[in-house]
Amino acid sequence: xxxxxxxxxxxxxxxxxxxxxxxxxxxxxxxxxxxxxxxxxxxxxxxxxxxxxxxxxxxxxxxxxxxxxxxxxxxxxxxxxxxxxxxxxxxxxxxxxxxxxxxxxxxxxxxxxxxxxxxxxxxxxxxxxxxxxxxxxxxxxxxxxxxxxxxxxxxxxxxxxxxxxxxxxxxxxxxxxxxxxxxxxxxxxxxxxxxxxxxxxxxxxxxxxxxxxxxxxxxxxxxxxxxxxxxxxxxxxxxxxxxxxxxxxxxxxxxxxxxxxxxxx
Amino acid sequence: xxxxxxxxxxxxxxxxxxxxxxxxxxxxxxxxxxxxxxxxxxxxxxxxxxxxxxxxxxxxxxxxxxxxxxxxxxxxxxxxxxxxxxxxxxxxxxxxxxxxxxxxxxxxxxxxxxxxxxxxxxxxxxxxxxxxxxxxxxxxxxxxxxxxxxxxxxxxxxxxxxxxxxxxxxxxxxxxxxxxxxxxxxxxxxxxxxxxxxxxxxxxxxxxxxxxxxxxxxxxxxxxxxxxxxxxxxxxxxxxxxxxxxxxxxxxxxxxxxxxxxxxxxxxxxxxxxxxxxxxxxxxxx
Ligand SMILES: [Fe+2]
Numbered sequence: 001x002x003x004x005x006x007x008x009x010x011x012x013x014x015x016x017x018x019x020x021x022x023x024x025x026x027x028x029x030x031x032x033x034x035x036x037x038x039x040x041x042x043x044x045x046x047x048x049x050x051x052x053x054x055x056x057x058x059x060x061x062x063x064x065x066x067x068x069x070x071x072x073x074x075x076x077x078x079x080x081x082x083x084x085x086x087x088x089x090x091x092x093x094x095x096x097x098x099x100x101x102x103x104x105x106x107x108x109x110x111x112x113x114x115x116x117x118x119x120x121x122x123x124x125x126x127x128x129x130x131x132x133x134x135x136x137x138x139x140x141x142x143x144x145x146x147x148x149x150x151x152x153x154x155x156x157x158x159x160x161x162x163x164x165x166x167x168x169x170x171x172x173x174x175x176x177x178x179x180x181x182x183x184x185x186x187x188x189x190x191x192x193x194x195x196x197x198x199x200x201x202x203x204x205x206x207x208x209x210x211x212x213x214x215x216x217x218x219x220x221x222x223x224x225x226x227x228x229x230x231x232x233x234x235x236x237x238x239x240x241x242x243x244x245x246x247x248x249x250x251x252x253x254x255x256x257x258x259x260x261x262x263x264x265x
Numbered sequence: 266x267x268x269x270x271x272x273x274x275x276x277x278x279x280x281x282x283x284x285x286x287x288x289x290x291x292x293x294x295x296x297x298x299x300x301x302x303x304x305x306x307x308x309x310x311x312x313x314x315x316x317x318x319x320x321x322x323x324x325x326x327x328x329x330x331x332x333x334x335x336x337x338x339x340x341x342x343x344x345x346x347x348x349x350x351x352x353x354x355x356x357x358x359x360x361x362x363x364x365x366x367x368x369x370x371x372x373x374x375x376x377x378x379x380x381x382x383x384x385x386x387x388x389x390x391x392x393x394x395x396x397x398x399x400x401x402x403x404x405x406x407x408x409x410x411x412x413x414x415x416x417x418x419x420x421x422x423x424x425x426x427x428x429x430x431x432x433x434x435x436x437x438x439x440x441x442x443x444x445x446x447x448x449x450x451x452x453x454x455x456x457x458x459x460x461x462x463x464x465x466x467x468x469x470x471x472x473x474x475x476x477x478x479x480x481x482x483x484x485x486x487x488x489x490x491x492x493x494x495x496x497x498x499x500x501x502x503x504x505x506x507x508x509x510x511x512x513x514x515x516x517x518x519x520x521x522x523x524x525x526x527x528x529x530x531x532x533x534x535x536x537x538x539x540x541x542x543x544x545x546x547x548x549x550x551x
Pocket of ligand 1 (some may be wrong): 308447520
């Protein structure tokens, strides 16, 4: 038996929880039942622990049992293909829509997406945020053509459920060790009839998030997708008339002060 | 084979007793400057763009010698070597200037998948050839000797024709790679497969060892499991004494991956390791 075939059978035994090919090959010496169960168990526990560390508030929201039952399926559907466990679990927000039961899946999915973005921001590169001084040095006649990209830690997340409120409540309940567990406010999935718009970013070493109004969020989305500044201003004219350029400039200054943007030269 | 360029010697060799670098200890290390000789950083935790992991690694690497210890090289896999990973590893090494770069003598996955476990290899000619070729490639890319750790394992392969130590000894002779001898893993494997742990140690060439690991294990039915969630057991310390006598005062690393206590609670185990090192050094200077 080649080394390659041996590794195929071994990996199959771990990922598919099926040891028959490996045992029939007689590649292993006798008495391997306990040993293989140790490998199979360790494989799942390691991936589950990675998901627990990436989605700690989702785990609280679903409860330990439901979370474990769900991630056991996720681990089967998505074997890891990444070098580091840090990158494991990127499909979870989409996957849970189809595979979670007995829970508001939209809330769970938005909560998962939110936690994933927080985690991405945590280890993202610093980037080279443009400063207000750098922008001021550019002649305003050239502003219309300016293009930006988000610094690596910045992402936008639009939420149609109370996922962020729930995240905050559960986070507070889990870090406030002075109050008894029952002190956590009751969670009632409110029907948020207007979506909320969030920006996630790391400031120095700390990951922060804040909400911005809908109109500002769509302007920011246009900037982040690489549109020149003039195209950001245009849709504002209908609502702001002559003030459109000034409104857009005010927002731009705020985004730059927050350290969200890199200038595309 | 004799004409091959040998990798550059290791700069800034480690000495004394180190601890695995864990995020829960970052701030305490900077605040309290604990009396720990060096830290071993888990490579994959620092293959990120920035933020806290690299901030703390930079700050701690300014104050202490660092070793980089990886789990994803998968040197024994029959998949192609992951060049992207190796390139990132080399970039990280240029940043924190580790005294050595280690990974494990194992495979972690094939067909593009990663089980994130350190899986065992059969000890036979095919594996030896495969590993020899790949270790040389990695050493050429990193431009330094690779340091490989013996793993704990719970199965053995009927096709093996070498003892584990015979295999390691041959591999280091063929490639010039060094060994990170995990004393606990030797103890665990010796118990699980009924060989003598001292035979293992005595079968390793005296100049092949660059570092020791010591760690705790737990018991599951008939097997010892390398869980790294317990203090180091007395027989493992005894075996360390035997290894020090054979390989000299190589740097010792105390591993703790689960149930991680505050740094000052590891001091007791650190002191035991230090005393063994000191006893060895005074024996050899007499
Ligand atoms: Fe180890």
